[in-house]
Amino acid sequence: MTEPLLSVENLHTHFETHDRTVHAVNGVSFDIEPGEVVGIVGESGSGKSVTARSIMRLEEPGKIVDGSIRYRGEALTEATDETIRRLRGQDMSMVFQDPMTTLNPVFTVSEQIVESLKVHDNPDHQPLREYLRIPFLHDRTDWAEKRDRVVELMSEVGIPNPEERLDAYPHEFSGGMRQRAMLAIALASEPDLLIADEPTTALDVTIQAQILQILSDLRASRDMSVMLITHDIGVVSEVCDRVIVMYGGQVMETGTTEQILTQPRHPYTQALLDCMPQQTERKEQLATIEGQVPNQLGDIEGCPFASRCAYADAACTSASMPVCDCGDGQEAACCALDRVPDPTREAVGVEGSR
Ligand SMILES: Nc1ncnc2c1ncn2[C@@H]1O[C@H](COP(=O)(O)OP(=O)(O)OP(=O)(O)O)[C@@H](O)[C@H]1O
Ligand code: NI
Known part of the structure; x- marks a missing residue:
C-alpha cells in the first residue's frame, strides 16, 4: 500500500475560554490518499473547520493538545514555522466559505x-x-x-x-x-492537497454546481487530493470518493460515498440523511435532527450523539465507543449497531420476501 498523503491520528484541539475548555476536536483519526476527494460532513459545530485549520496549522487561538498530523509522513504537529510555511506555499492550500x-x-x-x-x-x-x-x-x-x-x-x-x-x-x-x-x-x-471549507455554501445553487464541477475537473487534471467540508450531504454525493461524518468533535462514520449514502450504519448518519431535502416532499418543512449539538465542554463520556439517539442505552453514555468494521472499509463508532437497522440487510430481506 502507498503511504497516505495525509494522516490524522487521535487529534485533539482545544480552545481555552475565560472559564472553560472547549473540546472542539476530540480524538479524530482519518487518512487522505493521493488523488482522493474526501468529504467531511456534519452539523454546525461538529468540529469540521477546526480539524481543517489544525491540519493547516491555523488552529490558533485553539491548541492541538494531543494526537498527530502527518503529511507525506512528515509530522506537522511538531513542525517548525519554516516547514509549515513551505507546506502552505507548495503542498497544501485552503479555501474558505467567504472569499472576502x-x-x-x-x-x-x-x-x-x-x-x-x-x-x-x-x-x-x-x-x-x-x-x-x-x-x-x-x-x-x-x-x-x-x-x-x-x-x-x-x-x-x-x-x-x-x-x-x-x-x-x-x-x-x-x-x-x-x-x-x-x-x-x-x-x-x-497544492497536492486542497482543503475547501464550505466553498459553495454562500452561493446560489447554479453557481454552487459550477464550482463543484470545477473542483472535480481540477482533481482529475491536477491529480490533487481534496478535503471538502460541507454540512450538505448532497454536495458530497456530487464529488466525493469517500465521506467522513463528524459529530461533537468526533468521527461517527466513514465509508465510500456510496456506502454512506445508500447503507449508512451509524444512527447519526442515518438521521442526517433523513434530513436531506431530496428525502422530504416539496414545500414540506425540512426535517432536522431533534435535540441540541453537545456543548463540548469538558470530556464527553461515551458517544456525543447518545442524548439524541433513538437507539441509545446506558452503555452509550458510559463507555468510549468502539469503532466497528462494517465491511468493505466502512466503519462506524457506535456500540449499539446490533440494534440499529442495517439498510443492506433490509434490502436483502425485501428481495428475499418477493
Ligand atoms: N475561536 C474559538 N474559540 C472558542 N471556541 C471555538 C473557536 N472556534 C471554534 N470553536 C468551537 O469549536 C467547535 C467546533 O467548531 P467548528 O468551527 O470546527 O465547527 P464546524 O463543524 O466547522 O461548524 P460549521 O458548519 O458551523 O462551520 C464549536 O463548538 C465552536 O464553538
Ligand atoms: Ni465550519
Missing part, C-alpha cells in the same frame, strides 16, 4: 494570484501570520513573467475573459467569481 475574508480588497485579484505564485517559488517570502491575507507588497516586478500563469489559472477556474479582468478588484467580482479567484490563488501554489 481572504481576498484583500485593496489589491487586484491578479496581484493576489501573483503573490501566491511568488510564495510558491519562495515560501520564506511570506510571514507565517500573513497566510490569510495573502498580498502584503505592492510589487509588480515579476508581473510580465507571471502574467501568462495568472491568465492560465484564471481560465482554469472558469473566470471568463481573464485578460480583461487583470485589473479588477475583488469588489468588481460577483460572489461566484470571487470564489473562483480564491481557488486560483489556492492553486497557484500547486
Whole structure:
C-alpha cells in the first residue's frame, strides 16, 4: 500500500475560554490518499473547520493538545514555522466559505494570484501570520513573467475573459467569481492537497454546481487530493470518493460515498440523511435532527450523539465507543449497531420476501 498523503491520528484541539475548555476536536483519526476527494460532513459545530485549520496549522487561538498530523509522513504537529510555511506555499492550500475574508480588497485579484505564485517559488517570502491575507507588497516586478500563469489559472477556474479582468478588484467580482479567484490563488501554489471549507455554501445553487464541477475537473487534471467540508450531504454525493461524518468533535462514520449514502450504519448518519431535502416532499418543512449539538465542554463520556439517539442505552453514555468494521472499509463508532437497522440487510430481506 502507498503511504497516505495525509494522516490524522487521535487529534485533539482545544480552545481555552475565560472559564472553560472547549473540546472542539476530540480524538479524530482519518487518512487522505493521493488523488482522493474526501468529504467531511456534519452539523454546525461538529468540529469540521477546526480539524481543517489544525491540519493547516491555523488552529490558533485553539491548541492541538494531543494526537498527530502527518503529511507525506512528515509530522506537522511538531513542525517548525519554516516547514509549515513551505507546506502552505507548495503542498497544501485552503479555501474558505467567504472569499472576502481572504481576498484583500485593496489589491487586484491578479496581484493576489501573483503573490501566491511568488510564495510558491519562495515560501520564506511570506510571514507565517500573513497566510490569510495573502498580498502584503505592492510589487509588480515579476508581473510580465507571471502574467501568462495568472491568465492560465484564471481560465482554469472558469473566470471568463481573464485578460480583461487583470485589473479588477475583488469588489468588481460577483460572489461566484470571487470564489473562483480564491481557488486560483489556492492553486497557484500547486497544492497536492486542497482543503475547501464550505466553498459553495454562500452561493446560489447554479453557481454552487459550477464550482463543484470545477473542483472535480481540477482533481482529475491536477491529480490533487481534496478535503471538502460541507454540512450538505448532497454536495458530497456530487464529488466525493469517500465521506467522513463528524459529530461533537468526533468521527461517527466513514465509508465510500456510496456506502454512506445508500447503507449508512451509524444512527447519526442515518438521521442526517433523513434530513436531506431530496428525502422530504416539496414545500414540506425540512426535517432536522431533534435535540441540541453537545456543548463540548469538558470530556464527553461515551458517544456525543447518545442524548439524541433513538437507539441509545446506558452503555452509550458510559463507555468510549468502539469503532466497528462494517465491511468493505466502512466503519462506524457506535456500540449499539446490533440494534440499529442495517439498510443492506433490509434490502436483502425485501428481495428475499418477493
Ligand atoms: N475561536 C474559538 N474559540 C472558542 N471556541 C471555538 C473557536 N472556534 C471554534 N470553536 C468551537 O469549536 C467547535 C467546533 O467548531 P467548528 O468551527 O470546527 O465547527 P464546524 O463543524 O466547522 O461548524 P460549521 O458548519 O458551523 O462551520 C464549536 O463548538 C465552536 O464553538
Ligand atoms: Ni465550519
